[in-house]
Amino acid sequence: MTTDTPARLLQLLSLLQTPREWPGGELADRLGVSRRTVRRDIDRLRELGYPVEASKGADGGYRLVAGKAMPPLLLDDDEAVAIAVGLRAGAGHAVAGVDEASVRALAKLEQVLPARLRHRVTTLQAATTPLTSGDGASIAPETLTVMASAVAGRERLRFAYRAADGSETRRQTEPYRLVSTGLRWYLVAYDVDRDDWRTFRVDRVSEPFATGVRFAPREMPTGSAAEYLRRSIQRQQETYGFAVAFAGTAAEVRARLPGWLGTPVEEEGGWCVVRGESGDPVEWLAVRLVMAGCEFVVREPAELVACVRELGGRLSRAGGV
DSSP states (O other): OOOOHHHHHHHHHHHHTSSSOEEHHHHHHHHTSOHHHHHHHHHHHHHTTOOEEEEOSSSOEEEEOTTSOOOSSOOOHHHHHHHHHHHHHHHHTTOTTOOHHHHHHHHHHHHHOOHHHHHHHHHHHHTOOOOOOSSOOOOOHHHHHHHHHHHHHTEEEEEEEEOTTSOEEEEEEEEEEEEEOSSOEEEEEEETTTTEEEEEEGGGEEEEEEEEEEOOOOOOSSSSHHHHHHHHHHHHSOOEEEEEEEESOHHHHHHHSOGGGOOOEEETTTEEEEEEEEOSOHHHHHHHHHTTOSOEEEEEOHHHHHHHHHHHHHHHHHTTO
């Protein structure tokens, strides 16, 4: 139970800024207070200028009305627009370091932006072309905010989904988490029609719609959404084994290579060998081996041997050799 009134008001405001209606009983349970205290706290927020709307009924419900007032963060119009544009740009291009917390912040901010400021944000976003790196696909920020709101509110989410082969399907899901890999966003969700957990690339999602139907959270099969996504991606990749001999001791080679490549095992003659599996393109693995900065010989597979030979010739020609 939160006995500190200012802290409780901030917690209540944080809940109300999620775009959904909160039954009075659920708010009371979340805050550990009585429904009467919730009603008094709602009145305090209204006195502070927050447009909290109440609905009638056996339990009653509350929600923060969008677009009628800015929260008392003392942001002027230019500051609010700058924050919204920055969050939209980062979320829409899956920039590394912009995680689910930023998407939730964007959902809350756009929920309370007045109409004139939302228009400025949209206009500036439409007139701006970002220079991005990598092969991450662009995503409409609205798609992420709809998904983030459904995750936070535990609402079933419907959307159209385009698979890798181009086929289109309609999905009904119980969204669990949004996960960013730095280049792409993924939704980890329970697919109701297929009765199983699934991962969805957000750039292949269209027409997302939160149905308003609440669901009880299920237990993730792997404990965390990030781990489930990692395993799902690995299952979809074709892997191959490799063996590479390096000149040097195991300790020297270990210091130059990332641990995921494998553990160096010493052999006779001042060499050690690293064996492992990879799902990355052989071209990428060849470049990573060169970056180790020590002599090496690829033993297998044949595709990696050929790639290293081609890369070596290309580098020699580039250096005028």
